[in-house]
Amino acid sequence: MTTTTRPALPPFLAALRGQTPSRRPVWIMRQAGRYLPEYRAVRERASFHTLCTTPDLACEVTLQPLRRYDLDAGIIFSDILTPLAPMGAAFDFSQGAPRLAAPLRHEHDLARLRVVEPLEELAFVGEAIELVRRARPEIPLIGFAGAPLTLAAYLVEGGGSQDFRHFKTLLYSRPDLVCSLLATLADQVARHLAMQVEAGCAAVQIFDSWASILHPSDYRRLALPPLQTIMTALAPLQVPRILFSRGGSDNLAALRESGAECLALDWTCDLGAAAIAAPDHVLQGNLDPVVLCGDASEIARRARAVCRAGDRARAHVFNLGHGILPATPPEAVSLLVETVHAHQPEA
């Protein structure tokens, strides 16, 4: 009898395909970030915007955490707002929080947004991906984009917000304009993610950072259809699609219908309960990032608790429930990665 052996998938991709990985994969949202001294060193000589738009620099900071830690995936250094600049809405990052000088609050502002060809207008992202792939071909690289709802809220608010008053007032008074904006953004996001896959990304993640600003029925009615459009557009590329959303589990039923293979949860969700509620999905998450600022014993204890909850899912990719905090001691990440890799599911 002859057996055909296919080369084993890396643990991250095996888990995303619902297979049993050789070890539990772990990566960390914002793993290339300010908690790393080597990242801060690069930032001393280049702005955040320059990092995002210069392939050499984006590649360098993408590689930094992969040199330091035994991570199971990289994620290309970029920003969810990056694709909005060529569309006609360039955010300014120079004051820390991103700001849009002229928020898009009227029909004529929104009508000026145009869908662009990523290979022309966002080529620097693809070039950075190719550089990372060449440097570390053995590590799966994640491409990403913001979800249409989150991007739309940024565009209308002109930045972050406490109450999203402008965006939701537009939504409640001119839902037609918001739906049209969401459709335009879905088109751009799908193109942007496809370009990243063609440049070498093995998986994509969509960040719906502001999923929790709406009532669940509005989320389903307004935010879900553009997500489904994106997932459908990406289906022929056959890469796993991860959907991260903030907020509790109230949107979980809608997210299950998005078409994403993997749902990434924040730390306010009960991962074990989500595993029961979404048995067909791979789950990613969801340690509170602040845990990494605490005691070593607590980091290990809480990481193992997340692993045990993740054991109930179809498959589990370990991650934080939100981006790693700048105040995190870098050695906490080493401990976390070791703890996750050492954890064995109970028989």
Add this chain to the structure above:
Amino acid sequence: MTTTTRPALPPFLAALRGQTPSRRPVWIMRQAGRYLPEYRAVRERASFHTLCTTPDLACEVTLQPLRRYDLDAGIIFSDILTPLAPMGAAFDFSQGAPRLAAPLRHEHDLARLRVVEPLEELAFVGEAIELVRRARPEIPLIGFAGAPLTLAAYLVEGGGSQDFRHFKTLLYSRPDLVCSLLATLADQVARHLAMQVEAGCAAVQIFDSWASILHPSDYRRLALPPLQTIMTALAPLQVPRILFSRGGSDNLAALRESGAECLALDWTCDLGAAAIAAPDHVLQGNLDPVVLCGDASEIARRARAVCRAGDRARAHVFNLGHGILPATPPEAVSLLVETVHAHQPEA
């Protein structure tokens, strides 16, 4: 046959006791606030702190929305941080957001907090309540306080926070200190609420504005016991206890065990689903406050949708899902109150 007729309870109190009220009660979180021109006029001559601590002024602004609208309850004008000042942690409100000059982050800081006798140190709250009761004895008045978790987070952070890093780092490294702090706060909150009831409040509401910063299992383990302590301490007073918490429904199972008769939900919860999940509780909420900044037709449509969801609850008190926004047009509140009172449950 003689029938003994007891005077009918006001709709707000009838609903809170699970009875069928003569109309659906409605009040609005932060109903005495900056959206009212008459409130802004008072604030032009007195600081927020002065308003909270001067019975005549607190009474005046408490009465303002009751003059303008046909509301079913008043809520005494105060702040959840007010009781912390005599305890040894006076927040400064002069810059808009409350700030504590020296956040309590170490054991010796926390040890200095002392439980005070509200009748001595917070008598101005009771006096304001008595003035309001005298002016509008027919309208039930709500006394309130912050939940221990929310107050503890304020004390350790020294104000609001994006990530609650300091509070949660303390929680994850010295849970004993945080539990002790929560117990102290529970004692103070219970005393403060009891004093308000004795001064004339017919119901109390506890605001857990930051309930959603923890994992649901941490919320249950740490935040629930002090809430239960408060509810138990108040039980002999026989006033309805309302518990408001921010975030989705992930903490609903824990909140059901708090001892509160009424659970107040924010707008990210599905009120109809909560009615099924918490059939023994009166529910309060949960219209998105931003709706009041939109079209009249949308206000009416969405208010009716909340009423229909509330019809599934044991009883329903209409409210917003969070405090009314300063940008709200005052006439939107008139429309809201009329719509809620006009809505009839489907047979």
